[in-house]
Amino acid sequence: MPDLFKGGSLEMSTVPLPQEAASVAWGDCIVNKVAVIFVVIIFLISLADLFTVFPHLLKCISRWKANLELEHSVSLARTRNNVALVTALVLCLVADRWGLVSSSVRQGLRPEWQLAFTALLVGGYVLLRRLLYMISKFRSRNNEYASCLRNSMYNYQILLSLSMLVSSLALSAFRVPSAAIRVVLLVLAALFAALYLIRSSQIFAFRCNSFATFLYLCALEILPLGILVFVCLI
Numbered sequence: 001m002p003d004l005f006k007g008g009s010l011e012m013s014t015v016p017l018p019q020e021a022a023s024v025a026w027g028d029c030i031v032n033k034v035a036v037i038f039v040v041i042i043f044l045i046s047l048a049d050l051f052t053v054f055p056h057l058l059k060c061i062s063r064w065k066a067n068l069e070l071e072h073s074v075s076l077a078r079t080r081n082n083v084a085l086v087t088a089l090v091l092c093l094v095a096d097r098w099g100l101v102s103s104s105v106r107q108g109l110r111p112e113w114q115l116a117f118t119a120l121l122v123g124g125y126v127l128l129r130r131l132l133y134m135i136s137k138f139r140s141r142n143n144e145y146a147s148c149l150r151n152s153m154y155n156y157q158i159l160l161s162l163s164m165l166v167s168s169l170a171l172s173a174f175r176v177p178s179a180a181i182r183v184v185l186l187v188l189a190a191l192f193a194a195l196y197l198i199r200s201s202q203i204f205a206f207r208c209n210s211f212a213t214f215l216y217l218c219a220l221e222i223l224p225l226g227i228l229v230f231v232c233l234i
Contacts, residue, residue, distance in 0.1 A: 031112040032097075032111075036093060049083050050083050053080050056069070056070045060156070071152070080155065087158045091164065094161070098185055100182065100232070103121075103232055104234060121231060124231075125227070132223070132224060133150050136220060145203075156192050163192070167185065168185060196221075197225075204217060
């Protein structure tokens with residue numbers, strides 16, 4: 001009888017779990033569940049505002065002056081700001097769910113704190129960018145051109161958030177591997193970031209010469225965006 005227990009085999013996997021298995025933990029976290037429910041509710045509430053501003057946002061893709069036109073309307077700009085806040089929460093959820101923030105700091109946190117860390121990064125980027133604008137000559141709140149420079153980012157952030165949301169849901173429905181979905185979302189982020197920088201340079205060039213445009217773009221847009229990318233990767 002003792003001879004029966006001398007041999008055996010280990011049935012546990014000796015390789016790391018695939019991404020699909022790891023993603024289950026995100027949905028099992030109670031903090032993430034509550035956050036998803038909350039964001040879905042406020043997103044549905046803001047749908048009317050989204051439908052109002054969305055045609056104007058689409059124009060900002062092909063025409064830089066559409067950003068000025070949107071900012072010229074006080075009611076549209078206010079509606080855009082409200083929608084931007086909601087879609088920023090959507091962006092945080094999507095980025096955290098698909099692991100777009102690969103920071104070692106985030107990986108070392110407990111699951112219930114990882115979403116907060118992702119939101120903190122996004123909020124920190126917005127705050128840093130706003131502080132840089134406040135110490136520049138474009139800090140005026142009454143100047144329509146200065147407001148357009150500060151707030152045009154929200155136009156492209158809304159479009160990026162919606163594109164990421166739709167893409168991730170559609171790809172998940174077709175059971176595309178999580179790694180592939182992550183790549184698609186990163187490509188979308190890169191494309192919209194490039195589009196935003198191009199449109200920002202065109203807005204700067206409307207009032208500034210080429211050299212000043214380059215300096216302002218580097219200091220007010222590329223610097224905070226570069227810091228965000230760097231923090232996401234370390």
